[in-house]
Amino acid sequence: MMLAIIRDTIRKIPKGKVSSYGEVARAAGFPGRARQVVWALRNARGLPWHRVVGAGGKIMLPGENGLEQRMRLETEGVAFRAGRVWMEKHQHEFGPARRTAKKRAVKR
DNA sequence: TCCGTGACGCGAT
DNA sequence: CATCGCGCCACGG
Numbered sequence: 001m002m003l004a005i006i007r008d009t010i011r012k013i014p015k016g017k018v019s020s021y022g023e024v025a026r027a028a029g030f031p032g033r034a035r036q037v038v039w040a041l042r043n044a045r046g047l048p049w050h051r052v053v054g055a056g057g058k059i060m061l062p063g064e065n066g067l068e069q070r071m072r073l074e075t076e077g078v079a080f081r082a083g084r085v086w087m088e089k090h091q092h093e094f095g096p097a098r099r100t101a102k103k104r105a106v107k108r
Numbered sequence: 109t110c111c112g113t114g115a116c117g118c119g120a121t
Numbered sequence: 122c123a124t125c126g127c128g129c130c131a132c133g134g
Contacts, residue, residue: 035116037116059115
């Protein structure tokens, strides 16, 4: 199911790196479904939720939660520039986007 | 079944 | 720059 794949993708973001909702969606094979990433984050636990931010490195969580996210990221060594995560330096590069709902017959 | 929701993204203003 | 509006779509009531 989509949420499982998305959660898997989120788990791949290493410490010290971040990604955006839209990027995660794309990397998971669901371009344009940033909102489903939010869903996945809201419902699942045990995920490195703090490593997912808005496009451009903006913290989208309001209030205290947002402050906690920022604190967690800084603890992992993520730097901020003008109130945003310094994406050029910390954005995680996912491998080629996996294809959705279609399995390849035989790989190689 | 229809409708509102949501930690979004992006182009326009 | 900061805001706004609209498109996006799985879920739950």
